Amino acid sequence: MTRVLVVDDDPVQLRLTAEIANRAGFKPITATGGEQALAILRDDRKVGAMILDLVMPDLDGMGVLEVMRREGLTTPVIVQTANASLETVISAMRQGAADYFVKPVSPERLIISLRNAMKLETLEQAIRAEHARKSGAFTRSDMIASAPAMARVLALSAKAAKSTIPVLIEGETGTGKELVARIIQGTGERAGKPFIVVNCGAIPPNLVESVLFGHRKGAFTGAHADQAGKFAEAHNGTIFLDEVGELPLDTQVKLLRVLQEGEIEPLGATRPEKVNVRVISATNRRLLNLAKSGEFREDLYYRLNVFPIYMPPLRERREDLANLIAHFIARFAAEAGKRVLGISPAAMDLLAAYDWPGNVRQLENTVYRAIVLTDGAFLETQDFPQIVAQAEGREEVLRAIAQAEMPAAPVHIDTAPARTRLDPVLPPAPDRFVSETGELHALAQIERAAIVFAIDHHGGRMSRVARALGIGRSTLYRKLHEYGLAEGLISDAA
Numbered sequence: 001m002t003r004v005l006v007v008d009d010d011p012v013q014l015r016l017t018a019e020i021a022n023r024a025g026f027k028p029i030t031a032t033g034g035e036q037a038l039a040i041l042r043d044d045r046k047v048g049a050m051i052l053d054l055v056m057p058d059l060d061g062m063g064v065l066e067v068m069r070r071e072g073l074t075t076p077v078i079v080q081t082a083n084a085s086l087e088t089v090i091s092a093m094r095q096g097a098a099d100y101f102v103k104p105v106s107p108e109r110l111i112i113s114l115r116n117a118m119k120l121e122t123l124e125q126a127i128r129a130e131h132a133r134k135s136g137a138f139t140r141s142d143m144i145a146s147a148p149a150m151a152r153v154l155a156l157s158a159k160a161a162k163s164t165i166p167v168l169i170e171g172e173t174g175t176g177k178e179l180v181a182r183i184i185q186g187t188g189e190r191a192g193k194p195f196i197v198v199n200c201g202a203i204p205p206n207l208v209e210s211v212l213f214g215h216r217k218g219a220f221t222g223a224h225a226d227q228a229g230k231f232a233e234a235h236n237g238t239i240f241l242d243e244v245g246e247l248p249l250d251t252q253v254k255l256l257r258v259l260q261e262g263e264i265e266p267l268g269a270t271r272p273e274k275v276n277v278r279v280i281s282a283t284n285r286r287l288l289n290l291a292k293s294g295e296f297r298e299d300l301y302y303r304l305n306v307f308p309i310y311m312p313p314l315r316e317r318r319e320d321l322a323n324l325i326a327h328f329i330a331r332f333a334a335e336a337g338k339r340v341l342g343i344s345p346a347a348m349d350l351l352a353a354y355d356w357p358g359n360v361r362q363l364e365n366t367v368y369r370a371i372v373l374t375d376g377a378f379l380e381t382q383d384f385p386q387i388v389a390q391a392e393g394r395e396e397v398l399r400a401i402a403q404a405e406m407p408a409a410p411v412h413i414d415t416a417p418a419r420t421r422l423d424p425v426l427p428p429a430p431d432r433f434v435s436e437t438g439e440l441h442a443l444a445q446i447e448r449a450a451i452v453f454a455i456d457h458h459g460g461r462m463s464r465v466a467r468a469l470g471i472g473r474s475t476l477y478r479k480l481h482e483y484g485l486a487e488g489l490i491s492d493a494a
Helices: 013-024 034-043 061-071 087-094 107-135 146-160 179-186 205-213 249-261 285-295 297-303 317-338 345-353 359-373 385-392 394-403 444-455 460-471 473-482 491-494
Strands: 003-007 029-032 050-055 075-082 099-100 169-171 197-200 238-242 280-285 305-312
Touching: 003 013, 003 034, 013 029, 013 050, 013 107, 034 050, 034 061, 050 061, 061 075, 061 087, 061 345, 075 107, 087 099, 099 107, 107 179, 146 179, 146 305, 169 179, 179 238, 179 280, 179 305, 205 249, 205 491, 249 297, 285 297, 317 345, 317 359, 317 394, 345 385, 359 385, 444 460, 444 473, 460 473
Parallel strands: 003 029, 003 050, 050 075, 075 099, 169 280, 169 305, 197 238, 238 280
Antiparallel strands: none
16 A cells, blocks of 8 residues: 655644545555654655645745755655745745645545656656666666565675676566666676676577677678677676577587686687676576586586576565556556556456466566557556456456447537546545444444454464454453354364
8 A cells, every 4th residue: 555644733634634645545644744754754765655734843845845855855745735825836846846735625636636646756766767777777776576575586686786796597587587687787886887688599599609709800701890799798797698598509618618717709719808797697497407408508507506596476476566567557658648547456456366477578568558458547457358368268358348338339529428537535434433323332342343353364363363462362262252253263273
């Protein structure tokens, strides 16, 4: 759930704004002053947006914006104030505010502003990541990798960046192995230096040596001039050998010499040339199995596999799915010139239940296709027909398409109905402590509901339930008997 920081010294306005954000599906964090807001932003760089009051006693809103600009805090800011002067609006926008409104503001206006600000921030992050990738300064903060399965990958990448040790990245196709290689380069001493990518499986066998090591004029028919190879282009930088297991055996011998001696021998050259290159290789097949079968030189395998990193598939890092989808929606919607705000809950559930055999690359192409197909503000289930077909069958695709709103005949512009719009404000959630008659529930009833919720949340694991509730297991079992919950639960937990 995206966090929203609400900053206001008025406790009533603070509570109202936070409640609007909460009902819209955001997780509000509150602060009563500018200094407190800055402290929160410095500690948590993943706050989605901030709603900032301009007039506050300790540090006003303009001061907060100035400090954020000076310290490089990029959280999008929506300014609210009781002062509607044009000068104030211009000053706030110049300081970097994404939006501005005057109190009191309608809930619909606030929610739309929040969504637009977060979409803008997602797009800016995508642009920053692309710029970092091209400039050779790509870091772990530029990659969407908050899933627990990615923690070891990022930790190993940070260690590999501190040396020039050969790195082998193994993982299924489309998982993002090249991005890991760019993190290693972008956080090490070779940041900003050349990063040369070579797809070893896409080079014709008769041209592999020429592409990698270069050639001299007249070395073979058609060699009309000297040509530097990829290793020479990567001098003082990094070379990324993608699908290194596809290299021919005779080329593997020369690659082994490069790794051992740090020198290349272009075709037709009379003497070798020294190169200073960091080698990072990747493969979607187990090199150890290829070495055992004789398809890959065993000595080269041990030379490349000095520092192995395994890249988990997307199905093992589903926690990143929502952020990846939001990233691709912002990026491709901007490229296609469409106003797509997000994805519907039903479509999100569909994508979350899919196994993604093509991993992040397949997800990227799927979202791109959906952006092209959609005509609405949110991606719907019918925008992913291929995923529906693979998950639920062809009949479900036809049913989803048939249910989509589509005119049966041409509709004249004068009689065209208004487009159905989603209500941005969710219905108010019932108060857990107040009954329908407005009376406060008894303490025992509230405690019973908390125990039932904890049991359901932790899947009946009584040790976890007791730990979460802050009571001992004996006390928990006593309360289960007291509230008539013991039958069936204790036997299931055992």
